[in-house]
Amino acid sequence: MLVALPRHSGIDAALDYLSPVALPVGQLVRVPLGRRVVMGVAWDGGASEPADPGHPDDRAHPSHPTHPADPVAVGEAADLKPVAEVLEALPPLDAGWCELVRFAAGYYQRSLGELALTVLPPELRDVDGVQLQRRLKRLAKRSAVPSIAGEVPGAPTLPALSEDQQAVLTALAASAPATHLLHGVTGSGKTEVYLRAAEAELAKGRQVLVLVPEINLTPQLEARFAQRFPAHRLVSLHSGLTPAQRLQHWLAAHLGQAQLVLGTRMAVFASLPRLGLIVVDEEHDPSYKQQEGARYSARDLAVWRGRQANVAVLLGSATPSLETWLNATPAPEGPGRYQRLAMPRRIGDGGLPAVRLLDLQRVVGMHGSRVMREHPLAPELLAALRERVARGEQSFVLLNRRGYAPVLHCTGCGWKSGCPHCSAWRVFHKVDRSLRCHHCGFSERVPRACPVCGDPDIQPMGRGTERLEEQLAEQLPGARIGRIDADTTRSKGSLESQLAAVHAGEVDVLVGTQMVAKGHDFRRMTLVAAVNADSALFSSDFRAPERLFALLLQAAGRAGRDAAHAARSEMWIQTWYPDHPLYQALQAQDYEAFAASQLAERRVASLPPFSCLALLRAEARSQEAALGFLHEAARAAEALGALQAGVQIYPPVPAALQRVANVERAQMLLEAPLRPPLQRLLAAWVPRLQEANRGEHRVLRWAVDVDPQAI
Ligand code: ADP
Ligand code: ZN
Ligand code: ZN
Numbered sequence: 001m002l003v004a005l006p007r008h009s010g011i012d013a014a015l016d017y018l019s020p021v022a023l024p025v026g027q028l029v030r031v032p033l034g035r036r037v038v039m040g041v042a043w044d045g046g047a048s049e050p051a052d053p054g055h056p057d058d059r060a061h062p063s064h065p066t067h068p069a070d071p072v073a074v075g076e077a078a079d080l081k082p083v084a085e086v087l088e089a090l091p092p093l094d095a096g097w098c099e100l101v102r103f104a105a106g107y108y109q110r111s112l113g114e115l116a117l118t119v120l121p122p123e124l125r126d127v128d129g130v131q132l133q134r135r136l137k138r139l140a141k142r143s144a145v146p147s148i149a150g151e152v153p154g155a156p157t158l159p160a161l162s163e164d165q166q167a168v169l170t171a172l173a174a175s176a177p178a179t180h181l182l183h184g185v186t187g188s189g190k191t192e193v194y195l196r197a198a199e200a201e202l203a204k205g206r207q208v209l210v211l212v213p214e215i216n217l218t219p220q221l222e223a224r225f226a227q228r229f230p231a232h233r234l235v236s237l238h239s240g241l242t243p244a245q246r247l248q249h250w251l252a253a254h255l256g257q258a259q260l261v262l263g264t265r266m267a268v269f270a271s272l273p274r275l276g277l278i279v280v281d282e283e284h285d286p287s288y289k290q291q292e293g294a295r296y297s298a299r300d301l302a303v304w305r306g307r308q309a310n311v312a313v314l315l316g317s318a319t320p321s322l323e324t325w326l327n328a329t330p331a332p333e334g335p336g337r338y339q340r341l342a343m344p345r346r347i348g349d350g351g352l353p354a355v356r357l358l359d360l361q362r363v364v365g366m367h368g369s370r371v372m373r374e375h376p377l378a379p380e381l382l383a384a385l386r387e388r389v390a391r392g393e394q395s396f397v398l399l400n401r402r403g404y405a406p407v408l409h410c411t412g413c414g415w416k417s418g419c420p421h422c423s424a425w426r427v428f429h430k431v432d433r434s435l436r437c438h439h440c441g442f443s444e445r446v447p448r449a450c451p452v453c454g455d456p457d458i459q460p461m462g463r464g465t466e467r468l469e470e471q472l473a474e475q476l477p478g479a480r481i482g483r484i485d486a487d488t489t490r491s492k493g494s495l496e497s498q499l500a501a502v503h504a505g506e507v508d509v510l511v512g513t514q515m516v517a518k519g520h521d522f523r524r525m526t527l528v529a530a531v532n533a534d535s536a537l538f539s540s541d542f543r544a545p546e547r548l549f550a551l552l553l554q555a556a557g558r559a560g561r562d563a564a565h566a567a568r569s570e571m572w573i574q575t576w577y578p579d580h581p582l583y584q585a586l587q588a589q590d591y592e593a594f595a596a597s598q599l600a601e602r603r604v605a606s607l608p609p610f611s612c613l614a615l616l617r618a619e620a621r622s623q624e625a626a627l628g629f630l631h632e633a634a635r636a637a638e639a640l641g642a643l644q645a646g647v648q649i650y651p652p653v654p655a656a657l658q659r660v661a662n663v664e665r666a667q668m669l670l671e672a673p674l675r676p677p678l679q680r681l682l683a684a685w686v687p688r689l690q691e692a693n694r695g696e697h698r699v700l701r702w703a704v705d706v707d708p709q710a711i
Contacts, residue, residue, distance in 0.1 A: 001016065001017050001018065001019040001022075001023055001042055001083065002014045002015070002016055002017075002042070002043045002044065003015055003016075003017050003029060003031050003040035003041065003042055003043065003083070004040055004041045004042075004043045004112050004113040004116045004117070005031070005033060005038060005040045005113040005117065014040075014043055014112060014113055015031075015033070016080055017029075017031050017080055017081055017082065017083045018080040018081065018082045018083065019042075019082070019083045019086070020082070023042040023083075023086060023092075024042065024092045025042060025043060025044050025092065025095070025098055026041060026042065026092035026093035026094060026095070026097065026098050027041070027042040027086060027087070027092040027093075028040075028041060028042075028086075028087040028090055028092070028093070028124070029041070029042055029083050029084075029085065029086050029087060030083070030084045030085040030087065030128060030129075031081070031083050031084055032081050032084055037084050037085075038125065039087075039117070039120075039124065039125045039126075040113070040117075041093065041098075041113075041116050041117070041120075042092070043098070043112070085128060085129055086129075087128075087129050087132055088129065089129055089132045089133045089136055090132060090136075090251075090254070091254070091255070091273075093254075093271050094271070094273050096272075096275070096305070096308060096309050097269075097271050097272075099308060100269065100301065100304070100305050100308070101115055101116045101119065101269070103301075103304060103308075104269075104294065104296050104301055105294070106683070107296075107679070107706060108294050108295055108296050108704075108706050109682050109683070109686045109704045109706060110293070110294040114293075114294065115294050118293060118294065119266065119269035120250070120269075121243070121246045121247045121250045122243055122246070123243040123244060123246065123247035124247055124250070127247075135247075135248070135251070136251070136255075159192065161192070161196070162188075162189055162343075162345070162347055163345075164184070164188060164189075164342075164343040164344070164345055165188075165189050165192055165193055165196075165343065168182065168184075168193055168341045168342075168343060169193060169196050169197070171339070171341055172193075172197055172312065172314075172341070173200070175312070175339060177306070177310050177311050177312045178312060178313075178338070178339050179303050179306060179307065179312075179313040179315065179327075179337065179338040179339070180312065180313065180314050180315065180338060180339045180340075180341050181283075181315050181317070181320055181324055181325070181327075181328035181338045181339070181340050181341065182314050182315065182316040182317070182341050182343070183317065183318070183320055183328075183340060183341065183342050183343070183591075184316065184317075184318060184342070184343030184344075185318050185343065185344060185345070185346060185352060185557070185589075186318045186346075186352070186553070186554065186556070186557020186558075186561075187346040187347060187350065187352075187557060187560075187561050188318075188343035188344070188345060188346055188347065189343065189347045190281070190316045190343065191221070191224060191281075193314070193316075193343075194210065194279045194281070194314065194316065195224070195225065195228050197277055197279070197312070197314060198210070198225070198229070198260070198277060198279070199228075199229070201276035201277045202229060202232055202259055202260070202276075204276060205274065206259075206274050206275065206276025206277065206311075207253070207256070207258070207259050207260070207261065207272045207273075207274045207275050207276055208259065208260050208261070208276060208277045208278075208279070209261050209262075209267065209268070209270060209272060209275065209277070209278045209279070209302075210225070210260070210261070210262040210263075210278075210279040210281065211262075211263065211264070211265065211267055211268060211278070211279065211280045211281065211288070211298055211299075211302060212262065212263070212264060212281050212282070212519075213264070213265075213281070213282050213285030213287040213288055213518070214264065214285070214287055214515075214518065215238045215239065215240045215264055216495055216515060216518075216519075217281075217282075217518060217519045218236055218238055218240075218262060218263065218264070219496060220519070220520070220521075221262060221281070222234065222236055222262055225260055225262060229259075229260060232259040232260055233252060233257055233258045233259060233260070234258065234259075234260035234261075234262060235248075235249035235252045235253060235258040235260070235261055235262075236249060236261075236262050236263050237249055237250065237253075237261060237262075237263030237264070237266060237267040237270055238263045238264040238266065238267070239264065239266065249261075250270065250271070253270045253271055253272055254270075254271035254272075254273070256273050256274055264287070264298075265287065265288050265289075265290060265296075265298030266298075267298075268296075268298040268301045268302050268305065269301075275305075275309050275311055276311055277311055277312050277313075277314070278302045278305065278306045278311065278312070278313045278314070279313075279314045279316065280298075280299050280302050280313065280314065280315045280316065281316050281519075282316065282317055282518065282519065283299050283315035283316060283317045283320060283321065283324055284317045284319055284320050284321040284324065284546075284550055285518075286543075286547070286709050289707075289709050291709075292703075295703070295705045295706065295708075297707060299315070299321075299324075300707070302315075303315070315338070318550075318553060318554065318557060318591070319549060319550035319553050319554065319591055320591075320595075321546070322546055322595060322598055322599055322602065322608075322609055323608060323609040324338065325595045325599070326599060326609045327609075328340040346560075346561075346563075346566070347563070348563035348566075350560055350561070350562075350563040350566030350567075351560070351566050351567065352556065352557070352560070352589050353526075353528065353556050353557075353559040353560045353566075353569035353570050353571045354569070354570050354571070355556060355570075355571045355573065355586055355587040355589065356570055356571070356572050356573070356587075357573050357575055357578040357583055357587060358378055358380060358381060358572055358573065358574045358575065358578075359575070359576075359578045360372060360378065360574060360575060360576045361576060363378040363379070363380065367379060375471065375475065376463055376467075376468050376471050376472070376531060377397075377472070377475070377529070377531060377574070378574055381529055381531075381572055381574060382475055382476070384527060384529075384570070384572065385397075385472075385476060385479075385509055385527065385529075386476060386479075388508070388509075388526055388527050389476065389478075389479045389508045389509065391526075392505075392524075393524055393525070393526040393527070393565060394502070394505070394507065394508060394509070394510065394522065394524045394525040394526070394527075395508070395509045395510070395525065395526070395527040395528070395529065396509075396510045396511075396512065396516060396517075396522070396525055396527070396528045396529070396555070396558055396559070397468065397472070397509060397510070397511050397512075397528075397529045397531060398512065398513070398514070398516070398517055398528065398529065398530045398531070398533075398551075398555045399463070399464070399465050399468050399511065399512075399513065399530075399531050399532055400513050400514050400532070400536075400551070401462075401463075401464045401465065401513070401532065402427075402464050402465050402466070402485040402486055402487050402513055403427035403428060403429050403436070403438075403464035403465070403466055403487070404427075404428045404429055404430040404460060404463075404464055404466040404467045404470075405427070405428045405460030405461055405462050405463060405464055405467055406425055406427055406428075406461070406462045406463075406464060407425040407426070407427070407428070407460075407461050407462065408426075408428050408435065408446065408458050408459065408460055408461070409458065409459060409461050410450035410452065410453060410455050410457070410458050410459075411455065411457045411458070411459055412450060412453045412455030412457060413450060413452050413453040413455065415450050415451065415452045415453070415458075416461075417435050419437035419439065419440065419442055420442070421437065421440050421442055421659070421660070421661050421662045422437055422439045422440050422442075422657070422659050422660045422661060422662075423657060423658040423659040423660075424437060424438070424439050424657060424660075426442070426443075426444075427464065428446065428460050429466065429487070430466055430467070430470075431466065431487075433445055433446045434446065439657065439660045439661070440660055440661035442661075446458075463532070465483055465485045465487075465511050465512065465513060466483070466487070468511050468531070469481055469483040469511045472509055472511065476508075476509060479508040479509055480506065480507050480508045480509070481507070481508070481509050481510075481511065482498065482501065482502060482506075482507035482509070482510045482511065483510070483511045483512060484498050484499070484502075484510065484511075484512040484513075484515060484516050485512055485513040485515060485516075486513070486515065489515070499520065502522060503522065503523070505524060514551055514555075516558070517551055517554050517555035517558065518554055520558060521561055522558050522561060523561060523562045524562065524565070525558050525559045525560075525561065525569075526559055526560060526565045526568060526569045526570070527559060527569070527570055527571075527572065528555050528556055528558055528559045528570075528571045528572070529571070529572040529573070529574065530552055530555060530571070530572070530573045530574065531574050532574075533548060533552060533573055533574075533575060534575050534576055534577060536548040537577060537580060537582065540656065541656075541710045541711070542602070542605070542607050542711070543709065543710060545582050545598060546598060548582065549582055549585070549586060549591075549594055552571070552573065552586055553586060553589070553591070555571070556571035556586075556589075559571060573586070581597065582594070585597070606671070606673070608707070610673075611671050611672065611673055612671070612672050612673070612674065612675045612678050612707070613669060613670065613671050613707065613708055613711060614669075614670045614678060614682060614704055614705065614706045614707075614708070615667055615668070615669055615670070615704070615705040615708040615711055616630060616633055616667065616668045616670070616689075616702065616703075616704055616705075617655065617665065617666075617667045617702065617703050617704075617705060618630055618633075618665070618666050618667070618668075618699045618701070618702045619663045619664065619665050619699060619700045619701045619702070620663070620664055620666075620698075620699040620700055621662075621663070621664065621700065622664055623654055623658070623664040623666060625664070625697055625698065625699055626652075626654075626664050626665065626666035626699055627652050627654075627666050628696075628697035629692065629693065629697040629698070629699045629702065630652030630666055630667070630668040631652055631697075632692050632697050633668065633685075633688075633689055633692060633702075634649050634651075634652065634668060636685060636688045636689070636692055637649055637670070637681065637685050640681060640684050640685055640688070641681075642670070642681050642685075645672075645677040645680065645681055646672055646673060646674070646677050647670055647671070647672045647677055647678055647681050648670070648671045648672065649668065649669075649670055650668060650669040650670070650671070651668070652666055652667070652668040653666065653667060653668070654666050654667075655667050656710075663700060667711075669711055670682075682704060682706070686704060689702060689704075
C-alpha cells in the first residue's frame with residue numbers, strides 16, 4: 001500500500017506500508033515515519049506512466065502525473081512498516097480529488113505527497129481517529145438541514161432577470177457541461193447568474209464551488225449566497241479561518257453536508273463528492289496564482305477539475321485574462337475551448353461611467369507647473385470632487401500605493417531611505433513616523449536628520465494613500481475623507497466596518513488602493529479618479545498593461561451602479577499620456593479592441609498565451625551563487641535535449657527585485673511554443689536540479705514556477 005506523505009528531508013512523495021486489508025485509494029491513514037506518526041493518503045501504486053502533459057486548460061483528457069508517487073524506499077515485504085491507523089471515521093477522498101491532486105503535482109512539478117498534504121486542512125494532520133470520531137459526531141448534529149429551498153417559509157423573492165441574464169442562463173441550461181466565460185460589464189449582474197446557476201445544481205442535490213480572488217470579497221458574496229439559499233449549508237475556505245474552523249468547514253464539504261463552498265484559491269482543492277458546478281469570479285485576478293510552494297493557478301485547476309468531473313465551470317469577468325479570452329475565441333481566430341457568454345449592459349440600462357482623460361500637460365499649461373508639484377489633484381478634478389460632495393454623492397480616488405511617501409530623501413546630499421537588506425526603498429509611514437520596508441518588513445523610526453550629512457531637511461518624495469488623504473482633507477475642507485488600504489485594515493473586522501461606513505454614506509471621498517476597486521457594490525458613488533496610473537504604463541512586466549486596464553475598468557465600475565445616478569457618473573484619469581492606446585481603449589470602454597491589440601503584440605513577441613513559460617528562481621547568499629546554480633541548471637536542460645525539443649532557455653538574470661532580506665535572487669526563463677515539450681523537459685529536469693544543488697553552486701532555495709505571472 002503506497003501512502004502519500006508530506007515531503008520529508010530526502011524522502012520523496014510516497015512510501016510503502018503494510019496494511020492488513022486493502023485500503024481504498026484516498027483513504028486517510030496515520031503511518032509511522034521515523035519516530036513520528038504522521039497523516040498520509042493511501043494511494044495506488046500506479047506504475048510510472050509516461051508523462052502525458054496536459055495543461056489545466058487543454059481539451060485533452062486529464063493527464064497523469066509526471067512522477068507519480070515513485071516510492072523511494074520500497075523494501076522487501078518483511079521490511080515494511082505497518083500502517084498505524086486507518087481513519088475509518090472519514091470516507092476516503094474520492095477519485096476526482098485524487099486525480100486533481102495528481103495532476104496538479106505533475107503539472108506544477110511538486111511531489112504528490114507534498115501537494116496532497118498541503119491542500120488538506122493542517123488540523124487534519126494532527127488528529128487521530130478518536131478525536132475525529134468526536135468531531136464528526138458534533139458535525140452530524142449541526143447539519144440537520146432540509147435541502148429543498150422552495151419549501152422554506154420566507155424564501156427570498158427573486159429579482160426579474162434582465163434580458164442579458166436570461167439569455168445567458170438559457171444558453172447555460174441548454175449546454176452540455178463546459179467551461180463558459182461569462183463576460184459581463186461591471187454591474188451587469190454576474191452574481192445573479194451565479195446564484196441561478198447554483199440554484200439549478202442545488203436542486204439536483206449537487207454541491208457548488210465558488211471561488212473568489214481575495215478574502216476581502218468573501219463576506220459579501222457569502223452573505224448573498226446565504227441569503228438566497230437559507231436552507232442550504234454554506235461554508236467558506238480561506239486562510240482567514242482558524243485551523244479548527246478550516247477543518248470543520250473542510251469536513252462539512254467532504255461529508256457532503258455543506259452544499260455551497262465559497263473560498264479563495266485554496267478552495268479549488270476542497271473535497272466535493274457531489275460537485276455540480278464551479279464558479280470562478282473575477283477569473284482574471286492574479287491572486288488565483290499561488291506564489292509560493294506549489295505555484296498553482298486555481299483558475300486553471302478549476303477548469304481542469306470541471307472538465308474532469310464533467311460539470312460546468314463559469315469564469316466571470318468584465319476584463320477576462322488574455323488567456324481566457326483567447327480560449328473563448330471561436331475558431332478560426334481562436335481555439336474555441338470555452339463558450340463565450342456576454343452581458344454587455346448594466347442592470348437597469350444605467351450605462352457605464354464616462355471616462356475622462358485629464359491631460360496634465362494642459363493642466364500645467366493653464367495653471368503653471370507649480371500646481372501639480374504641490375497638489376496631488378488638478379484643479380479641475382478637485383472641482384469635480386467638490387461638486388459631488390455638495391450633491392451628497394460619493395467619490396473614490398484610486399492610488400495604488402500605500403504609506404505616506406514611497407521614499408524620503410535629503411535635500412542636502414541626496415540620501416534616500418533605502419532598505420539596508422533589500423534592493424528597495426523604505427516607505428515613509430507618517431502615522432507612527434516609521435520607515436518601513438514592504439518587502440522584508442524592516443522598520444525604523446524616521447531619523448531626525450539625514451544619516452549621511454546631518455541635514456535636518458529630509459523630505460518625502462512622491463505620494464502614497466496616507467499623504468493623499470491628508471492633502472485631500474486640506475483641499476476639501478468640510479468633506480469627510482476616508483481611506484481604505486492594507487494599513488487601515490490590518491485588524492480583524494476593520495475592513496468590514498470601514499466598508500460599512502462607506503455604504504452608510506459616512507464618507508464623501510474615499511481614498512484607496514486596488515483593494516477597494518474590486519467587487520464592491522457602492523450605491524452612491526458617482527466619481528472614480530485614478531491619480532497615478534501612468535506609473536504602470538511603462539513597466540517591464542509584459543502583463544502590466546492587461547493588469548492596468550483591468551484595474552481601471554474595475555475601478556470605473558464602482559461608479560454609477562445605482563441607475564438613478566448613472567447618467568452623471570464619471571471615471572477621471574489624470575495622465576501625462578492621454579493619447580496612450582491603453583487609455584484610448586479605456587475611454588471607449590472597448591475591452592475587445594484592447595484584447596485584440598494586446599494579443600497581437602503577444603503573438604509577435606511569442607508571449608503567453610502564444611507560448612508556454614516556466615521560470616526557475618533561485619535564492620542565494622550571493623548573486624554569483626544564484627546565477628551559478630542557474631547556469632548549471634541551463635547546462636542540465638541542454639543535456640536533456642531542451643533545444644532539440646523546442647524549449648528555449650534564456651540566460652539567467654538577476655530578479656527584478658534583486659535582493660530581499662539579504663538574500664540575492666536570480667531567475668531563468670524557459671519558453672516553448674507548446675506545453676507537452678516543456679512539461680516533458682520539466683519532468684526530467686526538476687529531479688536533476690535537486691542533485692545539482694548538492695554540488696558547488698549551492699543555493700538557499702530554488703523553485704520552478706510553471707505559467708509564472710510575472711517574468
Ligand atoms: P457585477 O458582478 O456584474 O458587477 P452585480 O452582480 O454586483 O454585478 O450586480 C449589480 C447590481 O445589480 C447588484 O446590486 C445586484 O443586486 C443588482 N441586480 C443584479 N441582477 C438584477 C436583476 N435582475 N434585477 C435587479 N437588480 C439586479
Ligand atoms: Zn544628507
Ligand atoms: Zn527590506
